[in-house]
Amino acid sequence: xxxxxxxxxxxxxxxxxxxxxxxxxxxxxxxxxxxxxxxxxxxxxxxxxxxxxxxxxxxxxxxxxxxxxxxxxxxxxxxxxxxxxxxxxxxxxxxxxxxxxxxxxxxxxxxxxxxxxxxxxxxxxxxxxxxxxxxxxxxxxxxxxxxxxxxxxxxxxxxxxxxxxxxxxxxxxxxxxxxxxxxxxxxxxxxxxxxxxxxxxxxxxxxxxxxxxxxxxxxxxxxxxxxxxxxxxxxxxxxxxxxxxxxxxxxxxxxxxxxxxxxxxxxxxxxxxxxxxxxxxxxxxxxxxxxxxxxxxxxxxxxxxxxxxxxxxxxxxxxxxxxxxxxx
Amino acid sequence: xxxxxxxxxxxxxxxxxxxxxxxxxxxxxxxxxxxxxxxxxxxxxxxxxxxxxxxxxxxxxxxxxxxxxxxxxxxxxxxxxxxxxxxxxxxxxxxxxxxxxxxxxxxxxxxxxxxxxxxxxxxxxxxxxxxxxxxxxxxxxxxxxxxxxxxxxxxxxxxxxxxxxxxxxxxxxxxxxxxxxxxxxxxxxxxxxxxxxxxxxxxxxxxxxxxxxxxxxxxxxxxxxxxxxxxxxxxxxx
Numbered sequence: 340x341x342x343x344x345x346x347x348x349x350x351x352x353x354x355x356x357x358x359x360x361x362x363x364x365x366x367x368x369x370x371x372x373x374x375x376x377x378x379x380x381x382x383x384x385x386x387x388x389x390x391x392x393x394x395x396x397x398x399x400x401x402x403x404x405x406x407x408x409x410x411x412x413x414x415x416x417x418x419x420x421x422x423x424x425x426x427x428x429x430x431x432x433x434x435x436x437x438x439x440x441x442x443x444x445x446x447x448x449x450x451x452x453x454x455x456x457x458x459x460x461x462x463x464x465x466x467x468x469x470x471x472x473x474x475x476x477x478x479x480x481x482x483x484x485x486x487x488x489x490x491x492x493x494x495x496x497x498x499x500x501x502x503x504x505x506x507x508x509x510x511x512x513x514x515x516x517x518x519x520x521x522x523x524x525x526x527x528x529x530x531x532x533x534x535x536x537x538x539x540x541x542x543x544x545x546x547x548x549x550x551x552x553x554x555x556x557x558x559x560x561x562x563x564x565x566x567x568x569x570x571x572x573x574x575x576x577x578x579x580x581x582x583x584x585x586x587x588x589x590x591x592x593x594x595x596x597x598x599x600x601x602x603x604x605x606x607x608x609x610x611x612x613x614x615x616x617x618x619x620x621x622x623x624x625x626x627x628x629x630x631x632x633x634x635x636x637x638x639x640x641x642x643x644x645x646x647x648x649x650x651x652x653x654x655x656x657x658x659x660x661x662x663x664x665x666x667x
Numbered sequence: 668x669x670x671x672x673x674x675x676x677x678x679x680x681x682x683x684x685x686x687x688x689x690x691x692x693x694x695x696x697x698x699x700x701x702x703x704x705x706x707x708x709x710x711x712x713x714x715x716x717x718x719x720x721x722x723x724x725x726x727x728x729x730x731x732x733x734x735x736x737x738x739x740x741x742x743x744x745x746x747x748x749x750x751x752x753x754x755x756x757x758x759x760x761x762x763x764x765x766x767x768x769x770x771x772x773x774x775x776x777x778x779x780x781x782x783x784x785x786x787x788x789x790x791x792x793x794x795x796x797x798x799x800x801x802x803x804x805x806x807x808x809x810x811x812x813x814x815x816x817x818x819x820x821x822x823x824x825x826x827x828x829x830x831x832x833x834x835x836x837x838x839x840x841x842x843x844x845x846x847x848x849x850x851x852x853x854x855x856x857x858x859x860x861x862x863x864x865x866x867x868x869x870x871x872x873x874x875x876x877x878x879x880x881x882x883x884x885x886x887x888x889x890x891x892x893x894x895x896x897x898x899x900x901x902x903x904x905x
Contacts, residue, residue: 351672355754362758374763376771383765383772384845387696389756391843393684394704397711478841535722542715546673549680550749553756559845568777598842605781605848634749 377564385560391595392442392552392627397545399443403450404541408533412455423457427505430460431498434467441469441596441622442552445631446544449521458517463505466648469596470497470622479618482600489611492656492663493600496619499655504623504648516644518637551634555627559593562626566591574609581613586653589621596622612660619656624648668750670723674716676750679757681712687760691900695767697843698905767902770827770863773836773849779883781848782808789814795870797821799904800837804850807878807886815873819891822852823868823899826861829853833861835869835888840903847903853877856890868894 374382419426437444448465452458469475471494483489566588574581585606594602599621603614624645633641687693688705697705759765782804789810792798798806798820806815824837835854838847854869861867871890878886 351668352675355672355675358754358758362762366762379765380768380771380775382759382763383695383768386756386759386765387844390684390687390693390696390705391701391845393680394701394708397708401711482841535718538715538718539722542673542677542719545712545715546677546750546753550752553752554749557752557755563845564775568775571777592845594846595842598840598846601841602846602848 381560381564384563385556388556388559388593388627389553392556393549395595396442396446396548396552399446400541400544400548401537402437402443403446403544404537404539406447406450406454407540408537410454415451415454415456419456419460423459423509424506426457426460427463427509428502430456430464430505431467431471431501434464434469434471434498434501435473437468437472441625441628442548442631444468445628445635446548449544449635450540452517453522457509458512458514459505459509462508462644463501466504466623467498467501470501470619475596475600475622478597479600482604486611486664488663489615492615492660493618495663496615496652496656496659497622499659500619500623500648500652503651503655504644507647507651516637516640518640521636547634548631551630552627554630554634555593555625558626558630559591562591571606571609574613578610578612581609582616582653582657585609585613585617586620586649589617590625590649592621593625593627594621611664612657615660615664616653616656620649620652623652668747670719673750674720676753677712677716680753681709681716683757683760684709684712692760692764694901694903695765695844698840698903699901701843767898768838768844768847769825769902770836772838772847773827773851776847776849777883778851778885780804780808780850780878780885782884792818792820795819795821797823800824800835800850800852801839801904803852803873804878804884804886807873808884813875816875817872819870819872821868821870822888823866823896824852825898826863826865826867827851828863833858834885835867838903839905841905844903850904851885853882853885853887854890854893855887856893858890858893861893861895866896866898868896 420429434444437447444465447468448461451461451464476490476494479493480487480490570584570588574584589599592602599618603617606614629641629645632644636644684705687696688702688709693702693705789802789806789812792806792814796818800822803815803820803822822835822837824835827834827836829851833854835852836849838844838849840847854871855874856871869888869890870892871888874887874889878884
């Protein structure tokens, strides 16, 4: 750092201090800010999504830091099959072992890519981990006590989505869609400093991913007060419309993958198939994830990956759902 | 963004997580078991920041070795400013500390109860027993043994508008307030005027056959007594 401190110059530190002072003054002068009920509801949902997701994001950036510090590209290459085509399902199955919500898996996938794991395999892991880990599957079983097949359908639907997206990326994906910053690796050569690398990588990832998580939380909170509940009432008996609307709701509500099964279970007027679509789409693509992915891998990536994932997830859920659950 | 600013931001975020976890504030947003995740995350965020600050003070900023945040870097304009958004939840928590979801959220969720089927057969009930609103609705809708029939039960919830009348509601959450589901009960009897979001303890008996598809699975209850009570520390049911 070569900034000369003596020069009177407005830096980001001054801005932070000004914002905080302004906030304290506002609190002292205005007391409790009265507000419209809709604004209060949105504020509560905003804080809830942030507070719910931040611990999982912290877990994700710690894992990402650990991969950067301890899993050298050579180790990762040995762990995966040689061909990318075979590496994709292995990466998907590896998603079974990362318990947590979807925010954790984005920084981990980014770090896997920077450590030389094929893009397709890392992206498959990113989609599979939040959807098929044991915590999510148990939560689904608890939410649907009378429908054990729902757990199987969710597992297969999400795994299929992740693998198809991996193969699709391998087939048509271009390396330059992923921003260079996501590939920038960390060189941990001196063994003594590995813990320092872990801490610095985790801190850096948290700062950038955290900001994008806030974008997603703001979007989810706004939509939660704007989307009218009557949408759901109009769906009973219209299977196709129900599938489309439930897929869209999964994107805009941005529920945590450990909780979405309870919401899906409560929509008991709907057939099982649209509810399965909701469960398969939600952990793969939602407004919070789109913001995180745009921040991590770049906008060129997000504008292609998110719509493709949405389409693949809907198709996989409908296909596997009709096979396992039937049309009901 | 300067490294010092990054440190201030992360200290604020870690502090905010710990702040809402030390008292009951976090219960407005997440379920009770989430508290330890919040404490853990807060401690890790503060720890990472302190490690970075110590390393900066020692004169070998780790950023020179790994991160690129403090140098001119090729991020787009937008990406560079996004970490500032971490101030948003900190300020909202510090300035507003939004209350738990209440009557407004219930009104937004439509007029029907969304019932998860837990069971068909429920255990017997003691007379006057306190029930969660969720279980009361469950029993009213699903119970084939009629365990609620003629039983006086006690429910705690907040007042909501029910047409021109007053109803009782409580929200159930699975993970955080974003996935809240409302359970409503119609209150029959002379209640007077009660403002929405007033917490009530009501005693009464279910009106049989009211929790059907035609009523949106909202059971009606004949109320014998209504007490205004203080808001419970844990506003949600699980």
